[in-house]
Amino acid sequence: MKVYLVPILFFGLIQAKTESPSILILNEYDSKVVDGSISNYFPSKNFINSEDTSPFLGSLDSLVNPASGRMSLIRKLGSDFDVDYILFHQIEGDNNRFLLEGQMFNTRSGGLIKRRVVDVTSYYKGKINELKLWVGDALREVDKDWVNQRKSILYNEPSEIIQDKTPEGAMARSLLLPGWGQFYSDAYNSGVAISSLESILLTSVLVSYMSYNKSVKNFKTYSKLYEESSEQVEFDEYRSLSNREWEKHKQYNSALIYTSIASGSLWFANGIHAYIVGPRPKKDIIQKWNAKVPSAN
Amino acid sequence: MRLVSIFLITFFLSNCTVYDNNLDNPNDNEANEELGVFPPSVVFFPKEQTKTVSDTVSVGAYAVFSDTSIVPFSGAHLNIKYDNSLLEIDSIAPGWIGPGSITDSNKTTPLFTYVEDQGILDIYAYYLSTSDISIDSLTHIAEIWFKPKSVGSSIVSYDTSECQLIKFDETIIPINGTREASIIIQ
Numbered sequence: 001m002k003v004y005l006v007p008i009l010f011f012g013l014i015q016a017k018t019e020s021p022s023i024l025i026l027n028e029y030d031s032k033v034v035d036g037s038i039s040n041y042f043p044s045k046n047f048i049n050s051e052d053t054s055p056f057l058g059s060l061d062s063l064v065n066p067a068s069g070r071m072s073l074i075r076k077l078g079s080d081f082d083v084d085y086i087l088f089h090q091i092e093g094d095n096n097r098f099l100l101e102g103q104m105f106n107t108r109s110g111g112l113i114k115r116r117v118v119d120v121t122s123y124y125k126g127k128i129n130e131l132k133l134w135v136g137d138a139l140r141e142v143d144k145d146w147v148n149q150r151k152s153i154l155y156n157e158p159s160e161i162i163q164d165k166t167p168e169g170a171m172a173r174s175l176l177l178p179g180w181g182q183f184y185s186d187a188y189n190s191g192v193a194i195s196s197l198e199s200i201l202l203t204s205v206l207v208s209y210m211s212y213n214k215s216v217k218n219f220k221t222y223s224k225l226y227e228e229s230s231e232q233v234e235f236d237e238y239r240s241l242s243n244r245e246w247e248k249h250k251q252y253n254s255a256l257i258y259t260s261i262a263s264g265s266l267w268f269a270n271g272i273h274a275y276i277v278g279p280r281p282k283k284d285i286i287q288k289w290n291a292k293v294p295s296a297n
Numbered sequence: 298m299r300l301v302s303i304f305l306i307t308f309f310l311s312n313c314t315v316y317d318n319n320l321d322n323p324n325d326n327e328a329n330e331e332l333g334v335f336p337p338s339v340v341f342f343p344k345e346q347t348k349t350v351s352d353t354v355s356v357g358a359y360a361v362f363s364d365t366s367i368v369p370f371s372g373a374h375l376n377i378k379y380d381n382s383l384l385e386i387d388s389i390a391p392g393w394i395g396p397g398s399i400t401d402s403n404k405t406t407p408l409f410t411y412v413e414d415q416g417i418l419d420i421y422a423y424y425l426s427t428s429d430i431s432i433d434s435l436t437h438i439a440e441i442w443f444k445p446k447s448v449g450s451s452i453v454s455y456d457t458s459e460c461q462l463i464k465f466d467e468t469i470i471p472i473n474g475t476r477e478a479s480i481i482i483q
Contacts, residue, residue, distance in 0.1 A: 243320075
């Protein structure tokens, strides 16, 4: 007896494991979305279609408990159609964007087991592709081609976009070398302007510094010669020279201070400017529209 | 970044100095007037010097007149005080008393004599030329060489109550100021 029971149980287990779950599909589209049926893309699944979507059109979020709010309805439908799961899809859109909401219920428990709301720019065969991605995700049968099709057309999620260039990077570069951050941010005109102006100012600082040092050196030399001269002609000449160098050292000192302040200010402003014009993610990737969760009410 | 900041701050602090233009030469009337010493004045040059005991200290005695008014100066009596415990007179020579001084190209010897007694030196110098009776604004009357006796500091100064500058007609030119010399023996 035992010899017969073991193969029977084993066969039963295999049958139970490989038996495909039955799924009732309820679609509410605002236009023709799919050529053919979604079931064509999931041949291993046992889909049953139904037209009556009215019990699902009320907003799920308006229920006290969205996960279990339709428990009795789901169980009844599961019993009537003899299915394991119910998939409800609703798509709304305009010329530019569409919004897909998918809900997956377990008929045994009557609870909501998965939900997705997708709000994307319309793209070629986008509605059916988003539908495939949703159902594939729910049934764990996502085809890579569907994902790639989406990636090839749509921008990534903003949070997933990795910015190789950042405003902080631009600022750091400009603070290190004026104009570098602007070039880094492809702001070539301002990069050329800032780097040129800063070069001129830095050259002025350097020239002022060298001239100041030379004047100080000459002033000290002539002052010493003046103090060491006892002859009228000599100390008159050295006093004149010394006074002249003293005036020059004062002028170069002022020039040094002002050009340094100008150069430093421009350097700092250039860093701020680089941050402002620094590369940022495009804010208009997603066009604005009045997105809302579909509701027939 | 911190190193750059430190460098820049150090750079500006060390290079933003505006030096004082305190030119001071006792022979320069402009410098003397800034110190309140107005011409005609009798001064020493240099104003200060530091020597060792083995050195000889040379001090020039000068009369400084205004650049704009040439006084018909002809002679001088200088009464000079110094610390004879620290310095002793080594030698004295006539200076530039106008075109007639001994170093002048004319080689005209002035009447020049001196008396030294207990740290007081009296110098008498007269310009004897008959062709030139006026001099430059700065007149080198005498050069005095001191021999240091010991380590210390001494002031060489004029006693203006005893000093006299005279014109060719022997009228006295009032002395309005003096400057002393500082000698440090190390």
